[in-house]
Amino acid sequence: MPEARPLTFLCITTYEKGQEFMRECKRQGCSVILLTAEKLRDADWPRETLSDTFYLPAEIPVADIVKAVTHLARNHKLDRIVALDEYDMETAATLREHLRIPGMGLTTMRYFRDKLAMRMRALDRHVRVPDFVPVVNHDDIRYYLEHVPGPWVLKPRQEASAIGIKKIAAADELWPVLEQLGDKQSSYLLERFVPGEVYHVDSVVSENEVVFTNVSKYGKPPMNVAQGGGVFTSYTVPRGSDADSGLRAINRDLIAALGLVRGVAHAEFIQAHADGNFYFLECAARVGGAYINEMVEAATGINLWREWARIEIAGGDGSYQLPPLREEYAGVIVSLARQEDPDTSAYNDPEVHLRIKKHHHAGLVLKSADPRKIPSLLENYARRFAEEFTAVEPPRDKPTA
Numbered sequence: 001m002p003e004a005r006p007l008t009f010l011c012i013t014t015y016e017k018g019q020e021f022m023r024e025c026k027r028q029g030c031s032v033i034l035l036t037a038e039k040l041r042d043a044d045w046p047r048e049t050l051s052d053t054f055y056l057p058a059e060i061p062v063a064d065i066v067k068a069v070t071h072l073a074r075n076h077k078l079d080r081i082v083a084l085d086e087y088d089m090e091t092a093a094t095l096r097e098h099l100r101i102p103g104m105g106l107t108t109m110r111y112f113r114d115k116l117a118m119r120m121r122a123l124d125r126h127v128r129v130p131d132f133v134p135v136v137n138h139d140d141i142r143y144y145l146e147h148v149p150g151p152w153v154l155k156p157r158q159e160a161s162a163i164g165i166k167k168i169a170a171a172d173e174l175w176p177v178l179e180q181l182g183d184k185q186s187s188y189l190l191e192r193f194v195p196g197e198v199y200h201v202d203s204v205v206s207e208n209e210v211v212f213t214n215v216s217k218y219g220k221p222p223m224n225v226a227q228g229g230g231v232f233t234s235y236t237v238p239r240g241s242d243a244d245s246g247l248r249a250i251n252r253d254l255i256a257a258l259g260l261v262r263g264v265a266h267a268e269f270i271q272a273h274a275d276g277n278f279y280f281l282e283c284a285a286r287v288g289g290a291y292i293n294e295m296v297e298a299a300t301g302i303n304l305w306r307e308w309a310r311i312e313i314a315g316g317d318g319s320y321q322l323p324p325l326r327e328e329y330a331g332v333i334v335s336l337a338r339q340e341d342p343d344t345s346a347y348n349d350p351e352v353h354l355r356i357k358k359h360h361h362a363g364l365v366l367k368s369a370d371p372r373k374i375p376s377l378l379e380n381y382a383r384r385f386a387e388e389f390t391a392v393e394p395p396r397d398k399p400t401a
């Protein structure tokens with residue numbers, strides 16, 4: 001049966017994001033229902049775009065959300081269900097399966113939510129990953145510790161923002177940690193710590209084909225920023241460089257391996273100091289956080305939220321086309337700030353493209369036609385940010401924003 005238009009979207013998010021996704025749906029004539037958290041009742045939602053908004057209490061079980069949305073579906077014909085943030089992907093996939101709505105199902109969702117699942121699948125399809133072991137069978141773990149040199153990292157299978165990642169320097173440090181985790185230990189995986197530079201590849205995927213790719217490099221590895229405190233930076237890698245072409249190829253293989261049919265992906269890789277190879281770290285089927293979207297848009301003109309919305313609307317009917325793009329360079333710098341509303345006006349080089357306005361944060365998006373301009377400017381700004389703004393937050397064990 002052909003789809004009746006206009007389509008109705010149910011967008012789910014427990015974080016304040018995705019406004020541009022919802023706006024684009026509306027611009028394209030769709031109707032948008034937002035399902036979000038009670039605590040975000042007063043958030044900056046694009047209200048003029050939404051036909052209805054529902055608020056859920058914190059910690060509500062998925063089964064109850066299924067009941068509520070199924071009830072809603074009696075009177076609203078839902079055509080698409082989209083999770084705008086990482087933590088709602090399971091809810092969205094469960095709802096799609098229950099209501100038999102097209103889109104990513106639970107099995108594929110796991111490849112983007114569970115770091116063990118994505119590693120096992122990547123390895124199986126010959127994408128290089130740091131040597132790892134599931135935290136399940138203790139003989140396997142002992143064998144791994146004897147054969148794979150440390151240090152290692154013990155990391156939660158389903159977290160983000162380097163939350164809960166613990167570096168393990170020696171084999172006998174691991175067992176007490178596992179003991180303490182008890183039944184929770186299998187929600188972690190153990191892998192080799194690979195010293196190196198961390199890159200991220202942000203892409204747009206339409207009908208299994210990667211149609212847009214932007215390769216960027218973090219100034220400092222995200223773990224150092226998250227756990228050591230400091231200034232987050234990232235910038236576009238020179239197009240046509242070894243890193244750019246190497247990562248584009250690996251990312252294509254990865255997206256095929258993980259089976260993303262349509263949407264956006266944010267994948268991360270470490271280039272090992274030891275051998276120069278790229279090791280796959282993680283891949284999410286969503287827009288990257290930390291103003292990566294703004295950075296990608298500054299460099300290319302492509303807004304990832306907007307393209308994602310357009311791809312979801314097309315839904316495989318073959319009508320999606322990537323708009324023309326620019327190949328310029330951009331960077332982003334963000335820091336937690338001591339000041340409530342930090343003043344960044346002293347950062348006034350012509351490359352400053354956008355000033356990030358967020359409570360207790362200082363941030364800028366930079367743009368230039370010259371690939372060399374941005375990294376050196378970011379280095380300089382990061383030093384000044386650290387003195388003028390940076391507030392050090394103790395490492396988190398729970399997600400915040």
Ligand SMILES: Nc1ncnc2c1ncn2[C@@H]1O[C@H](COP(=O)(O)OP(=O)(O)O)[C@@H](O)[C@H]1O
Pocket residue numbers: 130153155159160161162163165191192193194195196198221222223224268270281282
């Ligand atoms: N195997 C590893 N070797 C070296 N650094 C790592 C490794 N795994 C994670 N890290 C560091 O921790 C950060 C977060 O890890 P990642 O797997 O991307 O999880 P998250 O979902 O928390 O971002 C990485 O960006 C990197 O700095």
Ligand SMILES: [Mg+2]
Pocket residue numbers: 161162222268282
């Ligand atoms: Mg990461």
